Amino acid sequence: VRLVESxxxxxxxxxxxxxxxxVSGVTFRGMWMYWVRQAPGKGLEWVSSIHTTTGSTFYSxxxxxxxxxxxxxxxxxxxxxxxxxKPEDTALYYCAIDDxxxxxxxxxxxxxxx
Numbered sequence: 001v002r003l004v005e006s007x008x009x010x011x012x013x014x015x016x017x018x019x020x021x022x023v024s025g026v027t028f029r030g031m032w033m034y035w036v037r038q039a040p041g042k043g044l045e046w047v048s049s050i051h052t053t054t055g056s057t058f059y060s061x062x063x064x065x066x067x068x069x070x071x072x073x074x075x076x077x078x079x080x081x082x083x084x085x086k087p088e089d090t091a092l093y094y095c096a097i098d099d100x101x102x103x104x105x106x107x108x109x110x111x112x113x114x
């Protein structure tokens with residue numbers, strides 16, 4: 001499996017950002033895909049999950065009602081729409097094939113700061 005994350009950057013508190021994950025080397029349909037993150041000096045934290053066929057989604061309490069995970073079977077991609085971001089959302093964001101971060105790529109850095 002190859003996962004390539006993109007879309008990170010510097011954003012002000014309360015702003016929005018959309019992360020993308022290009023997926024290859026694995027059958028995209030019928031699988032769970034995950035976003036996890038790692039804040040400076042901390043371990044990996046599960047953020048959100050989506051089933052690529054049913055569209056079922058789950059969110060951690062820390063991002064629920066602010067982040068939205070979606071997938072596009074035609075593009076073999078997973079997205080994370082981040083809204084109303086907070087400084088505590090600052091982290092390196094990865095997509096992965098499980099909530100432990102398996103298969104994750106290089107990640108995309110998100111910095112929330114004024």
